[in-house]
Amino acid sequence: MWRPCGVIDETYEQDLAIVRTFPQWTLTVAALGALALLPAYVSGVTLNTVNHIAITIVALHGVNILTGLTGQITLGQAAFMAIGAYSMEMMVRYWGLSFWIATPIAMLITGVAGVIIGLPSLRIKGFYLAMATLAAQFIVPWIIVNVRPDLTGGTDGLTVSPPSIGGLQLTSQESIFYLCATVAVFSTVFARNIARSRYGRAFIAIRDNDIAAEIMGIAVVRYKLLSFFLCSLYAGLAGCLYAIWMRGISVEHFTLHESIWYLGMLIVGGMGSVVGVILGAIMIRSLTILVTYIGPWIAVFLPPGTGTVLELGLGPIVFGVVVLAFLIYEPHGLARIWERFKAFYRLWPYSY
Amino acid sequence: MGFQKVMEALSNQKVTPRLASLSGVSLSFHGVKVLTNVSVDILQGELLALIGPNGAGKTSVVNCMSGFYRPGSGQILFEGKDITPLRPYHRFKLGISRTFQNIELYEGLSVLENLMSARHNMMSYGVLAAGLYLGKARKQEIEHREIVEDIIDLLELEAIRKSKVGSLAYGLRKRVDLGRALAGQPKLLLLDEPMAGMNTEEKEDMARFILDVRELWKTTMVIIEHDMGVVMDISERVVMLDFGVKVVEGSPDEVKNNPKVIAAYLGIEKQEESSK
Numbered sequence A: 001m002w003r004p005c006g007v008i009d010e011t012y013e014q015d016l017a018i019v020r021t022f023p024q025w026t027l028t029v030a031a032l033g034a035l036a037l038l039p040a041y042v043s044g045v046t047l048n049t050v051n052h053i054a055i056t057i058v059a060l061h062g063v064n065i066l067t068g069l070t071g072q073i074t075l076g077q078a079a080f081m082a083i084g085a086y087s088m089e090m091m092v093r094y095w096g097l098s099f100w101i102a103t104p105i106a107m108l109i110t111g112v113a114g115v116i117i118g119l120p121s122l123r124i125k126g127f128y129l130a131m132a133t134l135a136a137q138f139i140v141p142w143i144i145v146n147v148r149p150d151l152t153g154g155t156d157g158l159t160v161s162p163p164s165i166g167g168l169q170l171t172s173q174e175s176i177f178y179l180c181a182t183v184a185v186f187s188t189v190f191a192r193n194i195a196r197s198r199y200g201r202a203f204i205a206i207r208d209n210d211i212a213a214e215i216m217g218i219a220v221v222r223y224k225l226l227s228f229f230l231c232s233l234y235a236g237l238a239g240c241l242y243a244i245w246m247r248g249i250s251v252e253h254f255t256l257h258e259s260i261w262y263l264g265m266l267i268v269g270g271m272g273s274v275v276g277v278i279l280g281a282i283m284i285r286s287l288t289i290l291v292t293y294i295g296p297w298i299a300v301f302l303p304p305g306t307g308t309v310l311e312l313g314l315g316p317i318v319f320g321v322v323v324l325a326f327l328i329y330e331p332h333g334l335a336r337i338w339e340r341f342k343a344f345y346r347l348w349p350y351s352y
Numbered sequence B: 001m002g003f004q005k006v007m008e009a010l011s012n013q014k015v016t017p018r019l020a021s022l023s024g025v026s027l028s029f030h031g032v033k034v035l036t037n038v039s040v041d042i043l044q045g046e047l048l049a050l051i052g053p054n055g056a057g058k059t060s061v062v063n064c065m066s067g068f069y070r071p072g073s074g075q076i077l078f079e080g081k082d083i084t085p086l087r088p089y090h091r092f093k094l095g096i097s098r099t100f101q102n103i104e105l106y107e108g109l110s111v112l113e114n115l116m117s118a119r120h121n122m123m124s125y126g127v128l129a130a131g132l133y134l135g136k137a138r139k140q141e142i143e144h145r146e147i148v149e150d151i152i153d154l155l156e157l158e159a160i161r162k163s164k165v166g167s168l169a170y171g172l173r174k175r176v177d178l179g180r181a182l183a184g185q186p187k188l189l190l191l192d193e194p195m196a197g198m199n200t201e202e203k204e205d206m207a208r209f210i211l212d213v214r215e216l217w218k219t220t221m222v223i224i225e226h227d228m229g230v231v232m233d234i235s236e237r238v239v240m241l242d243f244g245v246k247v248v249e250g251s252p253d254e255v256k257n258n259p260k261v262i263a264a265y266l267g268i269e270k271q272e273e274s275s276k
Helices: A012-016 A022-041 A044-069 A077-095 A099-122 A126-146 A173-196 A198-208 A210-215 A220-246 A256-269 A274-300 A306-329 A333-347 B003-015 B058-066 B088-094 B111-117 B127-132 B136-154 B170-183 B200-217 B228-234 B252-256 B259-266 B269-275
Strands: B018-029 B032-043 B047-051 B073-078 B096-098 B188-192 B220-224 B237-242 B245-250
Touching: A012 B136, A022 A044, A022 A173, A044 A077, A044 A173, A044 A198, A044 A220, A044 A256, A044 A274, A077 A099, A077 A126, A077 A220, A077 A256, A099 A126, A099 A220, A126 A256, A173 A198, A173 A220, A173 A274, A173 B127, A198 A210, A198 A220, A198 B111, A198 B127, A210 A220, A210 B088, A256 A274, A256 A306, A256 A333, A274 A306, A274 A333, B018 B058, B032 B047, B032 B058, B032 B073, B032 B220, B032 B237, B032 B245, B047 B058, B047 B228, B058 B088, B058 B096, B058 B188, B058 B220, B088 B096, B096 B170, B111 B136, B111 B170, B127 B136, B136 B170, B136 B200, B170 B188, B170 B200, B200 B220, B200 B228, B228 B252, B237 B252, B237 B259, B245 B252, B245 B259
Parallel strands: B047 B220, B047 B237, B096 B188, B188 B220
Antiparallel strands: B018 B032, B018 B073, B237 B245
């Protein structure tokens, strides 16, 4: 990234900084302030969507580290979320741990599960690896439903009691919003820093040229597994948030469908970009909401019968079309459009 | 053997100790013999050129050294230790670095990040520190950035340090490839056709960089090069391979006038005459 004319870095620290200038700091603080005040302005329904987006962002950061940075396609993110959500709830339910202790442990459990699922990546790549992670997407729900239905609630799932912090129960969407938003912001910062650290470079090296990476000093095996671990850590965290947001968990929430949507969001947002994760999650989740409002309007103009069918199918259709459009016209996603806009804004009104 | 001779032999060894060597290395792919019993010594501080016609096995020698190929038989020694079973990244840690004939850079990273990636093992901060980017992580990033910036200065890459490698021209990429190899601060640098596909001016630049590096860091180098002018100018010793066998080894002048070398490159006159 080039600095605008006249902004000169004098130390490496200045060069490394993400938030640099005074206006940028002002904007950052203002944005965080606006986020903090959001519940005061919007209705509970909107807040519900915002929470869903925040949880999606957390899960999507994981997919971005694994698929965007390391180049290992995963179709199992929802399954990892399920592992996180179920292990958290079961620890709370049967061991009496509090949510705040159970969540980090659940994240670690998910991380280890991710590493195990990631083992095939040491031998296979690309399409075949996608199939291997797909296996997780079938195995995990099967285990949850069939192995100990007395503990996991089988197909009925489990209800999740809201956690409390300092006597305050996180039952309302507002209180869950503050939790989800804080976690989303922190995980974004963490993901951004990982991406620019030695680990991020190693991940991208493996993605771009794994043979050269191995020869130029990067232990490919170790960092592929680390990438799976980090991805699952995020998935576990997102799963725990999802559980308390939904106030219940069931395998119905963590389907292959969801996993594919995560990949779609990543494509729309921009593979390997932290900004893309945020933009992609916001865009696709808002589109889904938008479609449920627009659907009935369109249905009116259609012959009876087809209307309801279209209404039900409109979400997936729009999702498919949007992903296709991005693949064809902007494979680098919304993040690239944002970059272009910034470049344009900096140079305006002179295009040089 | 007299005492005098033993002392002489010992002192000779001291003057030019071996940094690395291949001893009796053979390599074959599905019955196709690529290298047959090749033994090459690489002496401390020298610039050794590997020459030979296409398909002679030069790159295979480099691949065996860097660990990409594992020889069927024979040993690879580095600083007196047998490194034959070691994985490539482990050898890189020991100090064997290389450039690639076909430029194998990380296209999604900037020039700076490509160079920094070679210093991965020299940094020690953990994942948590990386995620928070505080303390050790920040300190080490800056420390290593300073060293990488020196290499950027040396190779005159300042203007493109933040450009994505994927967007660079061929000649510049070759230079970045060299930069990444240097960023690992190697004891042994293997250069696989660093001047392939370059024009005279670019070749001169590259030769200048190679000589600069030698002067600054006294790095031992092995260079594969087809341009005999360059080889004869900058190398101290030349090894020639043909059909996977070491044919000749010696100083550039010796090799230049060796009939076997001339035969391999220009064909054998006698055979042509006898076939007439």
